[in-house]
Amino acid sequence: MNSIFSNTKWIYERIRQRAPKLRIWPVLNSIQLLVLVLLQSIIPSLVVWFLQNRITPVITGLCMTAICALVGALYWAQSVTQTWSYWENSVVRLSLMADDGDIFLSVPYQFVLDPDFKQQHLAAGEYGYGGDFSGVALFFPALADASAFLLSVLVATTILGQQSLLIPTVIVITVGIELILSRVFTDYREKIKANLFKLENQHKYFETSAYEIDLGQELRTYQLQAWYMEKLGLVQAKELRLRRRQRYSEALGDTLVGIVSAGRVCGIFYLLFLNFRTGSLTPAEFTFYFSIANIASGYLEQLSQSITQLRNASSDVSTGRVYLDGYSRYTTAQAESVKKVNETNAIGVRFDHVYFTYPHSSGSALQDINLTIQPGEKIAIVGPNGGGKSTLIMLLLGLFQPTAGQIVIDGQPIASGVPAYKTTGFSVSFQNDQLFADTVAYNVAVSDSASVVLVKKALEKVGLADVVQGLPQGLDSQMTRYLASDGLELSGGQTQSLLLARALYRDAPIQVLDEPTAALDALAEKNMYERYASAAENRTSIFISHRLASTQFVDRVVFLENGKILQTGSHDQLMASCPEYASMYHQQEAMYREGEPNEKSEG
Structure with missing residues (x-):
């Protein structure tokens, strides 16, 4: 499995090629979140200071209105940039899906028959980039969020450290414990994911095969409904057991992280309380530090969640890379052009x-x-x-x-x-x-620049000239009914x-x-x-x-x-x-x- 650093470089290269403006998103996200942290911390302490200094209600109201308007503008900007980043990130993910198809159509045919290749291809689409919850879809947002939360927490920790060096110590120790827990539960998730993927493929087989017309004939003719339901039930039972273990492990992980987080919050608040008791903090200052500690604690939890999500997404990106990187040499861009040979003479x-x-x-x-x-x-x-x-x-x-x-x-x-x-x-x-779901002429020539004379000549040689000539649109008649309801069968x-x-x-x-x-x-x-x-x-x-x-x-x-x-x-x-x-x-x-x-x- 590739490291988060390796996957970050890989993702950034794809972003540079397909959505270069998206590279500024982590920076924008970090700046917006940091300003919000500081403003939200200042508001309560500013109110206390206004009360202590008997500032008039009019001035207090005007200041609060201005600050609230600024906070609202920042939230609006954050919402806009997140929406924009989602669509830009989708461009990258969809381009990787296009690469997937390009590779699949270009690899040597014997790969298509190889069970290992098939599994790599299915896993890459399922976990790597196949949907809004795939690795590529979640990796960059998780990276941007983790970067923003980390910057805000570092600034908040630096400010809190001015009151007591024990506060950064508490934060570092508890974050370290949360990272260890995240790693343990991520590794466990990987073990479950590998087994779950095999069962999902079996489940898909039974679900899709039940609706296949040809197989439906055998199921009814040989009265295999009970056999089918028994097999499907066994696969579903195994899948449910694995999913239950997965959910229980996630719940246990969240609980342990929650306990560590609660301990961190209580420890920080207790240290601030001791400083206030000694008189080293004014009410306004205590309110400011208390607010920033409260917000930082919340962001530490979100940082932990983002890192966990980043680990999981990185694992899924690695699954996608096994296929994309492993077979990237087999693409339309890398492929040799069709070689012309001497077509006038027979070849041995x-x-x-x-x-x-x-x-x-x-x-x-x-x-x-x-x-x-x-x-x-x-x-x-x-x-x-x-x-x-x-x-x-x-x-x-x-x-x-x-x-x-x-x-x-x-x-x-x-x-x-x-x-x-x-x-x-x-x-x-x-x-x-x-x-192909195209015209008769295209199906014969397999080219948009078909020679009508040669197409007719080929149809005549195989005895289909009269059949095609009798069609309302002749050579332009659509074949199959995939794209045309009146297609020729x-x-x-x-x-x-x-x-x-x-x-x-x-x-x-x-x-x-x-x-x-x-x-x-x-x-x-x-x-x-x-x-x-x-x-x-x-x-x-x-x-x-x-x-x-x-x-x-x-x-x-x-x-x-x-x-x-x-x-x-x-x-x-x-x-x-x-x-x-x-x-x-x-x-x-x-x-x-x-x-x-x-x-x-x-x-």
Whole structure:
């Protein structure tokens, strides 16, 4: 965990960049509070002095009115600056949330699948900067308040020390005790927070999953309501126990601090009383010192609370920094620009002894992959589910990094250059790709400067030209109903065709299609492959599929099982020499005769 000093420097740097005027707030806050302390201390003693010296009611009234007006103006100024500082501080917090999103969208894809990364990301948002009670939201206000209270208390202590050196001694000892108590209870809070965060995630899962449409079907079909409520109840019970311990510890801490504070007040007042008894203080002076001691005691309590809040906020800021600082190199500003490649010629690919293991996994997802894809070659990577097909493509695109070995694209190892997905050399259609809440044209081109001619050409290649032409707004029709109530909703097969059009629109040297026909029936699948084969001339094409229809339209088949390449060759060669491939083909052939299976799978 970072120190308060370290987090103060970190916060000030963000303020300097995003809300520089906010840096003067602690100074303004300290000056305003100090003047208020002095004025509030002077008023009672001034009244006593007026009485002692028989000042006329008119002059007394005028003086009191002027002082009260000044106090009122200071309170008004304090309110205005606090409101202003809240909005400026919110600018900083919201900018950090934007940084959070920028990092999440820019980190290598394999991080997104890492449970540790997910937990860091969730904790950073939950505690670091995700709301008005997060660390960043509370840290700077607590720092400004602590600074102001400390200055006022130091000035008050200096004034009181003129009467008795025992008074500063009492203040220092009691404040020290309060700081120790604050540290003890802050450390205890951290232990509870770590356990509470895990339970909150479990609680959120049960709360949100109950409202998911797909899961709702299973809950009702298998009558799992009682199971669901039991699991939710167990998590809630654990969470409530932890929250109860947290509240009790806070109450105990407040009680102990209150006892110390009360002892400090009584001690200071008793020392002032002794000085008054000896005649070293006039009634007006006693009233002044009594008032400033009373106000200082209140501010000491608030100083203690501010320091406690500052410690807690600093801990939460540190949680946010684990994510923001740890992955700050992965942002739009730091990222390489998209690299242009020679798009006129096909590009070759080579895997040299490539291994890959997922985070927190004991076994390798890919083992000793050696594969050369010639420029312009069309290959199908096939095999049973979980064989490593999609993982292979993630490595090719640079979304994953090999655990061992290297991948060479167009003669250059990808580890020494820009990741493939950041070049113009690839166009990709993933099985689970999503449509964007934008126009048909944007969904095909993924660009605001789409070529209408090329968009229409891509739609025609996948058989969607007539469908789109029949829409009232044609290419300008909105997709999905997230942003438009009349947005277009496509069937599963039409969605996959549109995603294939997206890949064809880019017309990159290497085209990758991951399960491109999973939502199509057998006839539509055959037509799709035939259209694609004619549209992708002079392009290196890689098909990923657990269905073997694609093998009829490619130059070579790569059969992958359990993370290993069992064999490569044409369809006929594999039918003759690879029993696993032949068995899989015959099983699918029998299923097609009985009826097209309607299923989706992941490689």
